Amino acid sequence: MIGRANPVKDRVAFASAATTGFRRDESEATPESLALDACIAAIQAAGLGPAAINGLIGADAEYMQSALGLPHLTYWNGPGIPFLSSVANGVNAVHSGAADVVLAYHSAYRTPIFSRAAANDPFRSMSLGTFGSFAHRGADGFGPDTVTGAVGYTAWASRYLHEYGANREAFGAIAINGRSNALGNPAAVLHDPLTMDDYLSARMIRWPLGLLDMEISVDGADACIITTVERARDLALPPVLVHACTQGMLAQNEEDQSPSLREHGQHVVVESLRAKSDLWLDDVDVLLPYDGFSFIALSWIENLGWCDPGQGAAFIADQWDPAGNRILIGGRVPVNPHGGSLSEGGTQGSGHVREAIHQLQGLCGARQVPGATTALVTTGGFFKNAQGCVLRSDW
Amino acid sequence: MTTIGDRELVERYTGVALDHTNKDFYRGLLQHELRLSRCAECGWWHHRPKPICPRCWSKDVRATAVSGRGVIHLAIFLHQGPPAPGVDYSAGPHPVVTVELEEQTGLRFTSTVVDAGNVAIVIGTPVELSWIERDGRPFPVFRLRSAAA
Numbered sequence: 001m002i003g004r005a006n007p008v009k010d011r012v013a014f015a016s017a018a019t020t021g022f023r024r025d026e027s028e029a030t031p032e033s034l035a036l037d038a039c040i041a042a043i044q045a046a047g048l049g050p051a052a053i054n055g056l057i058g059a060d061a062e063y064m065q066s067a068l069g070l071p072h073l074t075y076w077n078g079p080g081i082p083f084l085s086s087v088a089n090g091v092n093a094v095h096s097g098a099a100d101v102v103l104a105y106h107s108a109y110r111t112p113i114f115s116r117a118a119a120n121d122p123f124r125s126m127s128l129g130t131f132g133s134f135a136h137r138g139a140d141g142f143g144p145d146t147v148t149g150a151v152g153y154t155a156w157a158s159r160y161l162h163e164y165g166a167n168r169e170a171f172g173a174i175a176i177n178g179r180s181n182a183l184g185n186p187a188a189v190l191h192d193p194l195t196m197d198d199y200l201s202a203r204m205i206r207w208p209l210g211l212l213d214m215e216i217s218v219d220g221a222d223a224c225i226i227t228t229v230e231r232a233r234d235l236a237l238p239p240v241l242v243h244a245c246t247q248g249m250l251a252q253n254e255e256d257q258s259p260s261l262r263e264h265g266q267h268v269v270v271e272s273l274r275a276k277s278d279l280w281l282d283d284v285d286v287l288l289p290y291d292g293f294s295f296i297a298l299s300w301i302e303n304l305g306w307c308d309p310g311q312g313a314a315f316i317a318d319q320w321d322p323a324g325n326r327i328l329i330g331g332r333v334p335v336n337p338h339g340g341s342l343s344e345g346g347t348q349g350s351g352h353v354r355e356a357i358h359q360l361q362g363l364c365g366a367r368q369v370p371g372a373t374t375a376l377v378t379t380g381g382f383f384k385n386a387q388g389c390v391l392r393s394d395w
Numbered sequence: 396m397t398t399i400g401d402r403e404l405v406e407r408y409t410g411v412a413l414d415h416t417n418k419d420f421y422r423g424l425l426q427h428e429l430r431l432s433r434c435a436e437c438g439w440w441h442h443r444p445k446p447i448c449p450r451c452w453s454k455d456v457r458a459t460a461v462s463g464r465g466v467i468h469l470a471i472f473l474h475q476g477p478p479a480p481g482v483d484y485s486a487g488p489h490p491v492v493t494v495e496l497e498e499q500t501g502l503r504f505t506s507t508v509v510d511a512g513n514v515a516i517v518i519g520t521p522v523e524l525s526w527i528e529r530d531g532r533p534f535p536v537f538r539l540r541s542a543a544a
Binding site: 142143144145146147148151154155156158159162203204205206207208251252254256257259 | 441442443449468469470471472473474475476477478479482488489491493501502503504505506507517518519529536
């Protein structure tokens with residue numbers, strides 16, 4: 001059963017967030033060097049120093065503590081992917097008192113599997129990158145004949161087209177929205193406008209999803225500082241309160257055993273968030289649905305209840321802002337204003353979280369949502385990693 | 396039907412993570428039987444193999460042959476993908492289907508479809524189990540039921 005209690009509501013806050021920005025050219029960065037750059041920027045943006053950090057959430061926390069020279073840690077833990085797992089871990093650590101100030105970070109790193117430029121770098125030949133070895137692994141020894149892993153989204157996208165009589169333009173609208181938004185984000189890796197013709201003529205990878213349905217591999221990192229609301233109020237930037245935060249998973253969490261398009265991890269997240277949050281869709285000023293695949297973001301929009309299942313394409317067409325060539329729900333709420341994984345860079349959700357924090361701190365420059373006070377971030381997909389949080393300003 | 400011993404089984408599946416929970420699934424494949432996990436107490440099927448029944452927690456879970464009949468539930472076509480013997484992406488997109496088996500709603504098995512053009516491989520189409528050889532082992536695949544009749 002899904003619980004309703006939420007004692008952590010508005011008690012823990014983000015004090016800051018920072019990014020390295022994203023690139024896909026040749027570079028001498030490592031996953032660790034990127035994470036370190038983002039961490040230093042996040043610590044400094046909060047007006048803190050290394051001695052203040054006593055919790056650390058991310059990959060290889062031991063190395064990171066040593067490199068950053070953080071004198072004493074009382075709590076650390078491995079990364080959660082997508083990034084809201086790390087956030088939930090940090091929020092829980094602060095609320096429990098396991099740590100006072102948590103630094104959470106995530107780096108994206110191109111490997112030879114995903115990037116030609118990376119394949120030309122001999123020092124990347126041994127790198128497993130962010131995802132370790134499970135990318136492209138033939139599950140069960142079945143080689144290509146599996147839908148385990150990322151392929152699972154392609155498989156259920158085929159079901160979506162079948163059940164709702166939709167066509168690929170439904171996914172294309174998500175890709176175009178992301179690209180249009182990335183034009184206003186200097187940190188984004190892709191800055192060329194995208195048309196539906198471009199989308200439809202892009203290389204097919206695994207029908208029904210093609211090259212532009214899939215996040216773009218990048219080098220880059222994000223980091224954020226999580227602490228109590230009281231502490232955050234004394235720091236350099238306006239606090240961003242964690243109003244509700246949840247993960248969601250069903251018993252049938254294997255990709256090909258998932259019950260249906262209307263019953264998977266996203267639905268657990270939505271039910272849990274609705275139970276824990278006083279703020280919901282009408283309150284939201286900025287929406288950040290995970291778009292590691294375009295289809296995942298389309299599904300979030302439907303499953304959150306912005307429209308009925310299968311009506312995503314019609315809803316998006318109805319909410320389309322021709323001037324910005326992007327979604328603007330109710331003429332007001334942008335979707336992934338940073339460009340998302342599809343066009344800012346594939347960050348496994350850390351970009352979505354960082355953008356939400358920056359929007360609520362008023363730091364987004366030309367793409368700032370005027371007066372934004374509430375953000376809904378839903379990262380992850382259907383099977384093993386759906387997550388969501390509602391963030392609000394300290395009004 | 397000869398029984399395949401544990402050592403031979405592990406040798407035949409070099410590189411695949413066999414264990415005491417999934418060994419009888421793979422042993423079945425070598426004998427051209429698709430054996431999925433079924434609870435001997437409550438009758439519930441599940442896949443992939445687990446040492447207990449997720450429905451009643453009985454430990455009496457047995458690798459049990461399925462009929463192999465079902466309906467295509469998910470269907471994708473790989474224009475590129477991991478290499479595999481007999482799979483030639485340059486010859487055309489390679490189909491991968493998840494089939495809902497007739498034994499139980501939601502019990503599904505994923506493989507490819509043989510002897511069918513991709514245009515005929517459509518969600519909702521009835522299929523049945525068939526076998527090819529891959530890496531010197533029997534490999535379970537599906538065939539459109541109308542074509543096999």
